[in-house]
Amino acid sequence: MGFDRLTGQESVKSRLKDIVAEPSACSLLFEGVEGIGKHLFAKETAKAILCSNRSRSGACGKCPSCKYIDAGTHPDLIEVEPTENRKSIRISDLREIIRDAEVKPQISDFKVLIINADKTMSDCQNLMLKSLEEPSEHIVYILLCSDTSKILRTIMSRVIEIPFREYTDDEMKSILRQNGGEDVDDRKLEFLSVFSSNVPGKALSLLNDPDFLEERDHIFDLVMRMPGLGYTDVLYDEFDYFNKNHDKIDELLLLLIWTLGDIASAIAVRDPQNIKNADKKEDIIRFVSQNSYVTLLNISNAEQAVTDFIEASSVNTSFEPACCNMLLRIHKELRYEKSR
Numbered sequence: 001m002g003f004d005r006l007t008g009q010e011s012v013k014s015r016l017k018d019i020v021a022e023p024s025a026c027s028l029l030f031e032g033v034e035g036i037g038k039h040l041f042a043k044e045t046a047k048a049i050l051c052s053n054r055s056r057s058g059a060c061g062k063c064p065s066c067k068y069i070d071a072g073t074h075p076d077l078i079e080v081e082p083t084e085n086r087k088s089i090r091i092s093d094l095r096e097i098i099r100d101a102e103v104k105p106q107i108s109d110f111k112v113l114i115i116n117a118d119k120t121m122s123d124c125q126n127l128m129l130k131s132l133e134e135p136s137e138h139i140v141y142i143l144l145c146s147d148t149s150k151i152l153r154t155i156m157s158r159v160i161e162i163p164f165r166e167y168t169d170d171e172m173k174s175i176l177r178q179n180g181g182e183d184v185d186d187r188k189l190e191f192l193s194v195f196s197s198n199v200p201g202k203a204l205s206l207l208n209d210p211d212f213l214e215e216r217d218h219i220f221d222l223v224m225r226m227p228g229l230g231y232t233d234v235l236y237d238e239f240d241y242f243n244k245n246h247d248k249i250d251e252l253l254l255l256l257i258w259t260l261g262d263i264a265s266a267i268a269v270r271d272p273q274n275i276k277n278a279d280k281k282e283d284i285i286r287f288v289s290q291n292s293y294v295t296l297l298n299i300s301n302a303e304q305a306v307t308d309f310i311e312a313s314s315v316n317t318s319f320e321p322a323c324c325n326m327l328l329r330i331h332k333e334l335r336y337e338k339s340r
Contacts (some may be wrong), residue, residue, distance in 0.1 A: 002058020007178070012041060012162055019160075020048040021056040022078035025108060027132050027141040027147070029117070029156070032164030038144045041164075043069070044075050046112040049140055065108055075106040080115040081212055089116070091123045098131055101139055112139050117143040117151060120123060125152045132158040150159040166197045175200045181207050187279030191216075194276055195254075215248065219255040220280060225285020226334040227291050232328045242323050249313070257306055260330075263287060264271070264299040291334070298333040 003013045003185070019026070028045070029039040044058060049071045051059040059066050068074035082089050105111050105212055120128070132141065132155060143159060145151055167175070172193035173186065181189055184207070196202035206212045222238060230237075245252060258276040265272035266288040275281060288294070309326035313319070 002048060002055070002061070004057055006037075006041065006044060007070065007174050008167045009037065009041065009164055010266060011165060014160055016045050016048075017058070020045065020054055020058060023049045023054075023140065025110070025135045025137050025139055025149055026136065027143070027159040027227045029143045029145055029148075029151075029159040029161050030164065031145050031161055033197075034118075035196075035198055035199040035205075036164045036167075037200055038146075038164060042114045042142045045142060046114060046140075049110050049112055050074060050076055050108040055156070056210070056285075058092045068107075070091070074108075076108045076111045078111065078113045080113060082119050083114075086153050088119045089123050089124050091121075091127060094120075094124050095128055100303045102136055106140055110140050112140045112142060113145065118147065122152070124270045125155055129154055131156070167200060169193060169218055172198050172200065174204060176203060176207055179204050180208070185279060187281075188213075191276065195258075212251070215245065215252060216255055219252055220277060220283075223256070223330075223334070224283060224287055225332055227294075227336055229331060231328075231331075232274045238252055238327055239320070239324050242327075243320070246319065253306055253310060256330075257303060260299050260303050260306070263294070264303075267294070267296055267299065276330050291336070294334060302330045302333040305333075309319040 003017060006013065030042055032038055041071070045068055047061075048054050048058040050065045050069065052063040052065050053060040069077060078097060078101060080089060080094065082302075083093055094115075101111050103114055115128070117125075128141075128143075129152065131139070135141075140161075143151075143155075148156060148161075169190065173189050176184070176189050176192065181192075192203045192206050196206060218241065222241075242249065242252065262272070262275040262277050262280075262284050265275050266284045268326065272281070272284075275284065277284065306324045309322050309328075312322040
């Protein structure tokens with residue numbers, strides 16, 4: 001139970017265990033990229049602090065307080081996020097929350113405020129600063145932040161920073177298996193981990209998104225089929241696919257770059273070990289064998305076509321001609337020509 005049920009972040013868990021062993025009013029700042037697990041650890045920390053039978057390992061998971069946490073009804077746990085679909089937290093909302101937090105806890109020894117600091121503007125941060133400078137003896141603040149450069153230096157000087165680090169490959173596999181990936185092939189889990197930069201939140205989002213895996217297969221198959229496609233296939237069918245998925249273009253282009261990069265690895269080394277699409281390694285090696293005319297220069301030119309499209313998109317170039325140009329350039333590099 002407690003922190004031991006969470007995977008990875010051993011240094012974070014060690015520090016949190018020390019804090020909850022003898023809790024007191026304090027201000028913590030969990031810092032790490034979005035999706036790294038800050039909110040999950042914050043909830044477990046709050047659960048431990050509010051628990052009636054806490055130990056150094058964390059919450060007992062059985063007392064009424066823990067059950068209230070699990071049900072999302074604990075009166076002494078307050079989570080602060082923007083309301084009414086706003087992009088940031090309103091100072092009027094935060095002022096009211098802090099005022100209410102000053103009132104003594106209802107069922108626990110403390111009150112815990114989990115605040116999404118990424119959604120606070122300078123006015124809210126200045127308001128928080130007053131509470132952090134003169135904290136009530138029963139309030140524990142947990143601020144969640146992905147970019148500390150946007151947090152006031154005066155706030156940073158008054159909090160205990162707890163940085164979150166990248167997960168290992170084995171930890172990522174464990175997290176994915178525990179959250180819906182128990183029947184997924186190891187190599188596919190590896191792909192999801194690498195694509196998400198070992199960020200659990202993003203990897204889990206991709207795992208539970210059937211469209212992503214279909215998109216990944218479509219882009220991979222597009223590159224594999226490119227030598228046999230005609231101009232019509234490229235200009236109509238494939239452009240139509242990119243156009244319909246315009247809102248996911250960054251994701252599609254990264255998948256495209258990765259597939260081309262894997263082909264380059266297979267051209268350079270007969271048995272590549274560090275390819276991104278590890279679960280499709282045999283297909284990549286087969287492609288290189290069947291299309292021996294494709295060189296590293298061809299792949300470099302194809303990758304440059306993707307890069308040029310990305311740069312063109314950044315300056316608001318018309319999508320259709322830029323995308324078609326990219327696809328035709330890739331097609332030119334991968335199709336067979338007698339004149340090669």
